Each structure stands twice: as C-alpha cells, then as structure tokens.
Amino acid sequence: MKRIEVIKRLLKEKLELKGGNLTEQRVAVFDYLSQVENHPTAEEVFLAVKRKMPKISLATVYKNLEALVECGLISKLAHGDGAARYDIRTDQHYHTHCLKCGKILDMDIEDDLLAGLSIPEDFVATGYRLELLGHCSNCK
Numbered sequence: 001m002k003r004i005e006v007i008k009r010l011l012k013e014k015l016e017l018k019g020g021n022l023t024e025q026r027v028a029v030f031d032y033l034s035q036v037e038n039h040p041t042a043e044e045v046f047l048a049v050k051r052k053m054p055k056i057s058l059a060t061v062y063k064n065l066e067a068l069v070e071c072g073l074i075s076k077l078a079h080g081d082g083a084a085r086y087d088i089r090t091d092q093h094y095h096t097h098c099l100k101c102g103k104i105l106d107m108d109i110e111d112d113l114l115a116g117l118s119i120p121e122d123f124v125a126t127g128y129r130l131e132l133l134g135h136c137s138n139c140k
C-alpha cells in the first residue's frame, strides 16, 4: 500500500470516531507534518500545502490543524514564544529549541525527571514540559 493510502486510512478511522470527515486538505496537512521534523507553524504548513493546493487559505489550514489536534492525530505546542507549532507525535516527548532560527526538534528522555525533583508537598504533579534551549547545528 502506498504511504498516502496508509495515511488516508488512518485519518479516516480516527476522524470518523470523532465525527470528523476525511478531506483532501486534511490528508495534505497531515502528510506534510509527517514528513518534516522541525515542528512547523500553521503558516509554514500553509506555504508547503499551498504548492499542491493553490486555492487553500491560511484559515483553512489552521482549521484543519485544529481539527487534527482535536482528534488526537497531532499535537500542538503552544508554549514558548511566538506562534503555535504542530507536531506529528502525540506521545510524551521533549524538544530542543534553537534560539537563533527557532527550529524545534524531538528529544527523548529515558528517565522520569519528576523522580529527581523536589516537588512541593501540596502540589500534585501530573507531567512536565521540557524544552532544551540553545543553538542547532546550523546556528552554532
């Protein structure tokens, strides 16, 4: 089965569970996200998808991204500075963030960092966000 067919099947299944529809635009947005590793903004997704679908608007791309987030197919990184970024991964993982070019890349951590923290007794920690700040290979 072709890659795009696999993506379509997966999207259709997940979207239908949440009452959403499979559209060519959603497929294009998801397909683009699954090919890049820099966690693009809605605008960057728009510019890339526009090459294949010249009539698509930024607002449509944004709506489709949000629908995919709602269905749990992608995740949204809204913390940090500037525009929200979108991530094809929905599992717990962490990021490196280049302070010069803004590129965000995945980083995995083996241990549970919570175990090493002295958390205030009256605070119930349910998770954490971690962003390693610095310079990427292009910017150092």
Ligand SMILES: [Zn+2]
Binding pocket: 098, 099, 100, 101, 102, 103, 135, 136, 137, 138, 139
């Ligand atoms: Zn950089």
Ligand SMILES: [Zn+2]
Binding pocket: 039, 087, 088, 089, 093, 094, 095, 105, 106
């Ligand atoms: Zn990520």
